[in-house]
Amino acid sequence: MRTPMRRTLAATAAIVLTGALVAAAPAQAKGPKGGHGDTVDTSALTDAVTVRGILSHLRALQDIATANGGNRASGLPGHTASADYVADQLEKAGYTVTRQEFQFPFFQELEPATLTQLTPVERDLETATFDYSGADDVTGAVVPTNDVVIPATEEPSSTSGCEPEDFEAAPADPAIALIQRGSCDFAVKVANAEAAGYDAVIIFNEGNPGRTDLTVGTLGGEAGVPVVGLSYADAVELIEQAESGTVTAHVTTKTENDPSRTTENVIADLSSKDAKKVKNPNDTVVVGAHLDSVAAGPGINDNGSGSATILEIAEQMSALKLTKKLQRPVRFAFWGAEESGLLGAEHYVASLSQAERDGIYANLNFDMVGSPNYVRFVYDGDGSSEDVAGPPGSGAIEKIFTDYFDGQGLASAPTAFDGRSDYGPFIEAGIPAGGLFSGAEGEKTAEEAEIYGGTAGEAYDECYHSACDDITNINDDALFELGDAAAHATAILTMSKTGLFPDGSFAPKHPGKGHAKGHGKAGQLAHAAR
Numbered sequence: 001m002r003t004p005m006r007r008t009l010a011a012t013a014a015i016v017l018t019g020a021l022v023a024a025a026p027a028q029a030k031g032p033k034g035g036h037g038d039t040v041d042t043s044a045l046t047d048a049v050t051v052r053g054i055l056s057h058l059r060a061l062q063d064i065a066t067a068n069g070g071n072r073a074s075g076l077p078g079h080t081a082s083a084d085y086v087a088d089q090l091e092k093a094g095y096t097v098t099r100q101e102f103q104f105p106f107f108q109e110l111e112p113a114t115l116t117q118l119t120p121v122e123r124d125l126e127t128a129t130f131d132y133s134g135a136d137d138v139t140g141a142v143v144p145t146n147d148v149v150i151p152a153t154e155e156p157s158s159t160s161g162c163e164p165e166d167f168e169a170a171p172a173d174p175a176i177a178l179i180q181r182g183s184c185d186f187a188v189k190v191a192n193a194e195a196a197g198y199d200a201v202i203i204f205n206e207g208n209p210g211r212t213d214l215t216v217g218t219l220g221g222e223a224g225v226p227v228v229g230l231s232y233a234d235a236v237e238l239i240e241q242a243e244s245g246t247v248t249a250h251v252t253t254k255t256e257n258d259p260s261r262t263t264e265n266v267i268a269d270l271s272s273k274d275a276k277k278v279k280n281p282n283d284t285v286v287v288g289a290h291l292d293s294v295a296a297g298p299g300i301n302d303n304g305s306g307s308a309t310i311l312e313i314a315e316q317m318s319a320l321k322l323t324k325k326l327q328r329p330v331r332f333a334f335w336g337a338e339e340s341g342l343l344g345a346e347h348y349v350a351s352l353s354q355a356e357r358d359g360i361y362a363n364l365n366f367d368m369v370g371s372p373n374y375v376r377f378v379y380d381g382d383g384s385s386e387d388v389a390g391p392p393g394s395g396a397i398e399k400i401f402t403d404y405f406d407g408q409g410l411a412s413a414p415t416a417f418d419g420r421s422d423y424g425p426f427i428e429a430g431i432p433a434g435g436l437f438s439g440a441e442g443e444k445t446a447e448e449a450e451i452y453g454g455t456a457g458e459a460y461d462e463c464y465h466s467a468c469d470d471i472t473n474i475n476d477d478a479l480f481e482l483g484d485a486a487a488h489a490t491a492i493l494t495m496s497k498t499g500l501f502p503d504g505s506f507a508p509k510h511p512g513k514g515h516a517k518g519h520g521k522a523g524q525l526a527h528a529a530r
Contacts (some may be wrong), residue, residue, distance in 0.1 A: 152207025393432025
């Protein structure tokens, strides 16, 4: 692919922090003297972090997937080989590397699911298996919940299946619950359907913009019945025919809860020598991305792109000797089992003592930063757009990114900060967080295409969770723009004397108000838990 030349723009990556506010500074500007302001020139790091460097790691991850059954999924050899590669590169760069192993429920689809409508017409429906679905063949009547929203509204609004009373009592014969995506975790919907006596579950997409195609996701734990996905349009037809509609669902899966079935996080800390030079050793900045793919493909955008980006940042921080000049320690984390429901990040946060949690200053998360039809999405830390805010300090992290893009003459857009990626366990613990996302299966709007380029009416990533998410599924402009923004934010948080708060203090040691709990990915990600 073409590697873009570095662009010369009116504003550079020099940033002035005054109190908790972050503002772009003109080229060569000096920060204010005294007070609470200081200047961090991030240009050395953003210049050193290149598309070529990121792509070198992505090619290595592609080779690993090719040699290991076409994927890098947790619990399978491709993920172990990916962890070996990342750990080796980090050790060569001088970091102290820990392989944090943890048990997780291993799920595997043994053959593709099928969903066939038998009456009043016979047709095959496009479907896919939810992770941790039960296995069975079920033929029965389709019964929608009593609160589906047809036609769908512009904004997510369906609470279908979130309460036990949403379900009619299942008939004596086998029956299949039809549930609309939205509002609550998939696992909650399925558990309610099981409790009401249903023998299988179909979850269909919500129908509002960006949520119309076939939906699929993870349940986070083993279900007792088959669970498959469906598009909004196919579900509407089934609902119109519900009184006479009969469907057969065929699902073949296995879930193992064997204690020997493990996966791992790869954690890289400063060398002991560099750690001694840090001014504020108890304020660690955790920079994370999930390393695992889905079993369906190599996961080069999702999330090889995020992992390769932070690996390149780690290497260049070491090469530039920035690790010897930090105000706060940096910790690079490559999470396992994200695709199973954020299990690696959850395990990491749960394994920390309270003192260790209090010692995390902030978390940065990068999940899909190379989407072919991309938008520069920034997690909405202050809740000004999506009405769901992160803990105190999250808004300041959002502003670091938006100010950076503004300074480069690049537009950006907020995306929901709802706990659906690996930052979720951190905000549940009250830790400020933020990050970037370039889009998944959601559909690019005409307005977005006008602002960001690309093609309206097509997915941000047509290969999301598919075999075609390979090395050809990367937009190098996205890597360039979001990769530099990621490097910039990492440098700001680790090198600023002031940091996120007016007095340079640590975040409140309790959960912030207004942040959401959940599993999966941010924004438009369909494998999210709701």
